[in-house]
Amino acid sequence: MQRLRRQQRVLYAALFFSMMIGLLLIRLGHIQLFRSSRLAAEAVRQRAQAVILNYNRGDVLDRSGISLLGGKEEKVLVVFPALMAKGDAEAVEIVSHFIPQAAMPGTPFIALRGVEPHEEELFKNLVIPGLVVTEARRRYGADALATHVTGHTGASDGEGKVGLELVFNRELKGASPTMLAAVIDGKKNLIGGLGYRLWESREQHQPYDLVLTIDYNIQQKVEEIMDSRVARGAVVVMDPHNGDILAMASRPNYLQARLPLYLSGGEEYKDYLSAQPFINRSILxxxxxxxxxxxxxxxxxxxxxxxxxxxxxxxxxxxxxxxxFSCQHGPHGEVTLAQAFAHSCNSVFIELALSLGKETIYRYATAMGLGMETGLPLGSAAQGGEVKGMVPLPEEILFLGDLALAAIGQGRVEATPLQVARLTAVAANGGYLVEPRLVKALQSRQGLQVKRFPPGTRKKILSPVTVSKLRYMMLGVVEYGTGQAAFSRVLLLGGKTGTAQTSRFLNGKPRTYSWFTGCVPLEESRAVITVFVEEPLQGNAAETFKHLAQAIYPFLI
Incomplete structure (x- = not known):
């Protein structure tokens, strides 16, 4: 009996070990068949040094599919410092003279972008291990447009930091970056047969492209004119009927590709940075x-x-x-309401505001979109995005003097250039408050639309009769009033000037902000343009408006 039990235990043990061996063989077979390449690649990665060539993010396009980022393929010089030490000492010293970082121990890096053919030939002839010329895609070019709208990514992680790059980071983000790797042994020598390798993602996830309402040609004209006329300021061009943003620009400008240089702490950028070039003045x-x-x-x-x-x-x-309260251009004597508007008479409009009352002023100001965010997807105010401006509540206006200040756009009243463009659109489209739109769609890299962002709502707030009278008064501003610099011989234009005093000083003199906002053309308007000038290069806001209107009109018809 005991002998039988011993035989059973031996049999059970043999079956158990047979099963374990079988499972182990199955597991080894699975690894060999299905995971060997992956594990081999992982082993290679552990013996490699790599540099990121491209984060593979989606593009940002204008309404016709033209890239606003100006990205392009280019040749780059990649340096692997650990491998360079193995090269000819004299040749390494020559390279280190031009690229000091190459002589220091550290991770590989891109030392030079935009390598020309003759430069590529020179680097090849040096025969130094650790110097590689390869192709990479530059995300931002020197001809990038609407930089304050698109925003930028971080140089070290490729993540969106501000603007649309931040708000749509998840949609624009690629699966994983493309890298150039050097596969090396323990003695820092290239492994024969492996050497330099390009690692690209095989994941199915692909980034989306962002299609905007911005028109490339209009944006380009706006930026060209601003570069010659506006040192600090902003311009917004909007379709008054559907709220589409056709152009949005802020000055001083910045180039995303040069961001690391701006932030390097160099003395040559000190004055430039003091002008706050990274803020989008269109939404401040x-x-x-x-x-x-x-x-x-x-x-x-x-x-x-x-x-x-x-x-x-x-x-x-x-x-x-x-x-x-004085009139800047007064006394005006006897004037009609239309004339008072054209000459921007403070005394008449303060008298009007006092008769209307603070509740009515507040109601119409907010109905026309002031004191609230427009909803453009440019991030929160804390992220460098849109602020809501300010219209004081009726209970916050304690004295008649406060209401008088509000009537002439001073005191606690604040508005963004975008809000002023939206307000102007009410006069241009027959009395409707429109919801601005900046993003039209998300599309695949193959051009297939995956998500559409339709135009926003339109809310009727002014009667057609009131709108007609407003346009009539805006015409007077240009024909005989404070905005005669906006008069054009080729277009019928109308609008309103604005000058705001500030507590700031420029060159020892009190700084004033200059505005002009108007319709292009005045009748059957196709666009509204708002110009805000914090510091001019030449002319004033009204004159800049005229140049903008004449330059962009061919692209509106």
Whole structure:
């Protein structure tokens, strides 16, 4: 009996070990058949030094599919410092003279971009291990447009840091970067048969391209004109009917490709950085000055509190409580409402605001889109995105002097150039507040649309009669008022000037902000243009508006 039990135990043990051996063989077979290449690649990676050539992100395109980033394929020189030490000492010293980092121990890096054919031949003739010329894609070119809109990625991680690159980081992001690797042994020699390898992702995930409402040609014209006329400021061009942003630019500009140089701490960039070139002034808020008189005029006309031919008298100032407000271009004497608007008469519009009351001013200002974000996907204010501006609540206006300041776009009233463009669109499209749109669609790299962003809502806020009167007054601004610099012999233009005083100084003088916003053309408008000038290079905002209108109009028809 005991002998039988021993035989059973031996049999069970033999079966158990047979099963274990079988499972082990199956596992080894699975590894050999299905995972050997992956494990071999992993082993290679552990003996490799690699440099990222391309993060494989999606592109940012204009409404016709033209890239706004200006990226292109180029030849680059990659340096592997660990391998260079194995080269001829004299040749290594020559290279190190031009590329000091090459002589220092460290990880591989891209030493030179845009390598020309004769330079490539020179590097090949040096016969130094660790110097490799290969192809890579530069994400941002020198001709990139709308940089404050598209934003930029981090140089070290390829992640979106600001603008659309940040907000749509997940959609634009590639599966994994393309890398150039040197496979080396323990003595820092290239392994024969392996050497330099290009590692590319085999994952199925592909990034999407972002299609914007921006028009490449209009954006290009806007930036060209700004470069010659505006040192600091912003321009927004918008379709008043559907809210599409056709151009958006801010100055000073910056080139994404040069970002590491800007941030290197070099003395040559100190003055440049003091001008805050990375902020998007199109979506920052400033005192709108007399541009706010569009709101006061709309409220007065729409409520029937005033009419175009109504007479006023301007002695050059108006007394409100213990405060005196002067007219910059006064005294104007006897003027109609239309003339007061054209000449930007402070005393008349303060009188109008006082008669309308703070509740009515607040209601029309917010109805026309002031004091709130427009919703463009450019990130939060904390991320360098859109701010909501400011319209003081009725209960915050404690004194009549506060209401007087608000009436002329001073005090606590602030608006972004984008909000002013949206406000202007109400006069251009028949009285509708439109929702601005910047992104049209996400599409695959093959051009197939995967998600569409339709135009936003339109809300009726002004009567057609009020809108017609507003446009009539905007014409007067250009024909005989404060905006005569915007007069064009080839286009019928209309708009409103604005000058806002600030507490800041420039060259020892108080700095003023200059605005002009208007319709192109005035009748049957195809675009509205808002110009904000913090510091001019030449001319004023009205003159810049005229140059912009004439330059972009061929692309609107």
């Amino acid at each position: 808020s400033y005192p709108p000055g007399s541009v706010f008189k569009i709101v006061v005029a709309a409220a007065a006309l729409d409520t029937g509190k005033a009419w175009l031919s109504q007479k006023y008298y301007c002695p050059g100032f108006i007394q409100v409580g213990d405060k005196t």
